[in-house]
Amino acid sequence: MQNTTYTTKLKNAIQLLEVEQADKEQLLKEQFQQTYESLKPVNLLKSTLKDITSSSFLKESVLGSSVGLASGFLSKKIVVAGSGNIFRKLLGSIVQFGVTSIVAKNPEAIISLGRFLIKNIPHKKDINSNKP
Template structure:
């Protein structure tokens, strides 16, 4: 039976620790490059839009607002056309704002009812 030599055990341990250290250095470098890449402004913006695009709540709110704004704009154009009278233009903008708010709130109520019913 071979006698266990403490020096050999120590050498093997050192080799294993050096291998572990080299592996951890590679992982650290990879993480550094990943972090630098993810903190670039363009990537931050892409990630933010990605989150917005996948969130059903935000998509619903955007859709409600777009529908409301479109309805308000179309109502203003249908009722007033393109007038040069400043009073009519101000009243048209107020009307557009009111219609936009009403349609947006109604579409939010419809969404809430859909969620509750089903």
């Protein structure tokens, strides 16, 4: 009698372990599928771009560098102004380098100056409303 209770307990324990094994196997398959999907090149690119766009520090540094490069380029164009003179081109490159480095190091000041100018420059609509 005691022998049959042990065998039934053993069978029940085996069934519980088989159910547990099946659950773990299913979880392992799901985890493998998630890992496989996340390692696809398209998904890696998506997650990298998402990380980049969510980083405020990176946004600010890219914005500062972009503003610096653009302002340096414009300042060179203004200095050179289509001249064929080698000295003006050299001076334009020096000005471009200087303006780019200054603006890239201080983007907050440039952005606040731009906002101030946009706010305080009278718009066409404002000028027309002030006329009698």
